[in-house]
Amino acid sequence: SLQFGTPRSVFITSLIPVGTSIMAVEFEGGVVIGADSRTTTGAYIANRVTDKLTPIHERIFCCRSGSAADTQAIADAVTYQLGFHSIELDEAPLVQTAASLFREMCYRYREELMAGIIVAGWDPRRGGQVYTVPVGGMMTRQPVSVGGSGSSYIYGYVDSNYRAGMSKEECLKFTAEALTLAMERDGSSGGVVRLAVVSEQGVERQVILGNQLPKFSTV
Amino acid sequence: MSSIGTGYDLSASTFSPDGRVFQVEYAMKAVENSRSLFCVFGVTEYAVAGLLADARSLSEVSREEASNFRSNYGHDIPLKHLADRVAMYVHAYTLYSAVRPFGCSFILGSYDEDDGPQLYMVDPSGISHGYWGCAIGKAKQAAKTEIEKLQMKEMTCRELVKEVAKIIYIVHDEVKDKAFELELSWVGEGNYWILYSTSITTFLWTSF
Numbered sequence: 001s002l003q004f005g006t007p008r009s010v011f012i013t014s015l016i017p018v019g020t021s022i023m024a025v026e027f028e029g030g031v032v033i034g035a036d037s038r039t040t041t042g043a044y045i046a047n048r049v050t051d052k053l054t055p056i057h058e059r060i061f062c063c064r065s066g067s068a069a070d071t072q073a074i075a076d077a078v079t080y081q082l083g084f085h086s087i088e089l090d091e092a093p094l095v096q097t098a099a100s101l102f103r104e105m106c107y108r109y110r111e112e113l114m115a116g117i118i119v120a121g122w123d124p125r126r127g128g129q130v131y132t133v134p135v136g137g138m139m140t141r142q143p144v145s146v147g148g149s150g151s152s153y154i155y156g157y158v159d160s161n162y163r164a165g166m167s168k169e170e171c172l173k174f175t176a177e178a179l180t181l182a183m184e185r186d187g188s189s190g191g192v193v194r195l196a197v198v199s200e201q202g203v204e205r206q207v208i209l210g211n212q213l214p215k216f217s218t219v
Numbered sequence: 220m221s222s223i224g225t226g227y228d229l230s231a232s233t234f235s236p237d238g239r240v241f242q243v244e245y246a247m248k249a250v251e252n253s254r255s256l257f258c259v260f261g262v263t264e265y266a267v268a269g270l271l272a273d274a275r276s277l278s279e280v281s282r283e284e285a286s287n288f289r290s291n292y293g294h295d296i297p298l299k300h301l302a303d304r305v306a307m308y309v310h311a312y313t314l315y316s317a318v319r320p321f322g323c324s325f326i327l328g329s330y331d332e333d334d335g336p337q338l339y340m341v342d343p344s345g346i347s348h349g350y351w352g353c354a355i356g357k358a359k360q361a362a363k364t365e366i367e368k369l370q371m372k373e374m375t376c377r378e379l380v381k382e383v384a385k386i387i388y389i390v391h392d393e394v395k396d397k398a399f400e401l402e403l404s405w406v407g408e409g410n411y412w413i414l415y416s417t418s419i420t421t422f423l424w425t426s427f
Contacts, residue, residue: 085292089300100293125333139293 019188021150021179022052022063024120025162025171026143030128030199031120032171034179035063036150037191048191053205057082059198060098060121065148066135067114074105074115095121099131099139107137116147121198128199150182150189157181168197173214180213230316242320243313246343249322251357264406268356269323269343277321281305298329302339302347310345320344324355330406336376358390365389376407 019040024033035052038045052064054075060082064071078101086093099119106115120130132145144162146154158178166174176193183189193208227233228241235241250269265281267274284304288296305325313320325341340355341347351371354362365386371379380403387401 089297091297094294096294097292100291103293104291 020052020065020148021154021182021186021189022065022118022147023151023158023175023178024063024118024130024145025166025175026120026128026130027166027168027171028128030122030168030197031130032168032175032195032197033061033063033118033120034175034193034195036148036179036183036189037194038183038189039068040188045190050191051194053194053196055079055203056098056119057086057093057121059123059200059203060093060095060119061196061198061203062098062102063118063120063147065116070113070115071117074102074113074117077105078102092123094123094125095119095129095131096126096141099133099141102131102133103137103139106133110135110137118145118147120145122200124200146178146182148182148189150179150186153185154178154182168199172197176208177214177216181216183213184216231313231318231320232316240313243344246313246320246322247324250324250343250355251359264328264404266326266328266355266404267323269321271323273321274323274325277305277309277323277325280308281325281327284308295331297334298327298331298337298339299349302327302341302349306341306345306347309341309343313343313345326353326355328406330408336407357396358392361390362386376405380405 019038020036022033022035024031033053037048037050037052039047039050054062054064056062056075056079062075062078064075078098081101082093082098085097098121102117102119106113106117114135115133116135117133118130119133120128122128129141130143130145131139131141132147133139134147143164144158146158161174161178172195175195179189179193183191183193192210193213195206195208197204227235227239228245231240231242233240233242265278267278281301281304285296285301288300305327309321309325312318320343322343324343327339327341328337330336338350338353339347340350340353342355352363352366352369354366356362369379369382374382384401384403387399391399
């Protein structure tokens with residue numbers, strides 16, 4: 001079964017949300033988003049440096065999990081719709097609008113699609129926001145959201161370590177550590193941790209390579 | 220009375236030699252000769268002057284636009300965008316000989332947290348502009364003169380409601396115009412109101 005990534009021809013044979021750990025956190029002034037970088041077809045790692053953080057607009061990103069083909073197609077469609085909408089309004093689009101567009105598509109075509117998406121970004125009206133659109137097509141705003149198969153292993157870590165009002169640096173550390181833990185335990189997640197900060201100032205991206213990942217004690 | 224466009228005024232798809240579209244101008248005259256209607260939708264309100272049937276049809280169009288926007292994008296339509304969409308729709312009816320232009324002008328007002336109070340007006344030619352204050356109908360020139368005396372940015376909604384009612388009374392010509400009914404409507408933080416004529420007198424007396 002294929003999980004995630006950039007190869008052109010991809011098939012799903014698995015029905016479970018697959019091969020990814022993604023995360024997004026709101027802070028005062030923006031959002032921090034992160035993802036692992038592994039794409040697998042079965043046991044083979046098709047791409048070990050995948051970029052799962054996709055820009056939808058200047059200050060709106062999405063983190064993709066599930067079928068690579070489905071999420072790419074949806075992201076392309078939403079990018080087009082949002083760009084058009086933004087030009088019509090002559091304003092930067094709202095993150096909520098982007099999330100609504102994702103939701104419309106994911107819900108309408110829920111039987112055909114396998115897509116778990118986290119939409120996160122910054123807009124001038126409401127600041128940093130994170131919206132989650134899991135498989136099935138519901139949409140809800142959350143201050144912190146995790147997704148993908150690796151997320152199951154880190155709900156406890158996230159619930160116990162998240163505090164409201166963290167700074168940008170604290171959010172980056174929190175995200176990197178959570179994703180590292182997910183990658184440790186989930187066979188379908190791994191590689192490097194890709195992070196991005198989206199705020200009024202723009203987008204700052206960074207990569208944490210394998211040997212630079214935070215260290216946790218191993219049994 | 221302005222010139223009659225003999226021969227060049229039979230359809231909206233004809234220009235006169237001096238570059239005018241007479242059908243659109245005639246439509247604007249329809250605005251002056253008719254009365255106003257208030258409709259309310261959500262937290263946007265409309266005031267209309269002109270042919271009532273055209274006005275109702277147009278308000279239904281704007282309701283659909285607002286509803287579709289909400290359904291697609293997940294939040295309420297910004298007033299500027301709604302005014303643009305209504306204006307585009309009205310403009311479309313000025314392009315073809317198979318239809319006639321709308322014989323009504325449309326004022327849209329709204330209040331929301333992000334943009335504050337907003338006011339837009341659409342006329343039969345399909346132009347839309349944002350305003351601090353505007354007037355449509357027969358006595359619009361006189362009303363505009365009165366409006367210009369107001370310091371709107373420094374006044375509250377309550378104060379402006381009284382001023383607006385006063386202006387309507389001032390510009391009403393006792394001799395030429397027939398008896399009128401005043402309907403007032405205002406939209407502000409958190410709510411909107413419509414006041415029908417039976418309550419106007421009491422309201423105005425207690426406010427003055």
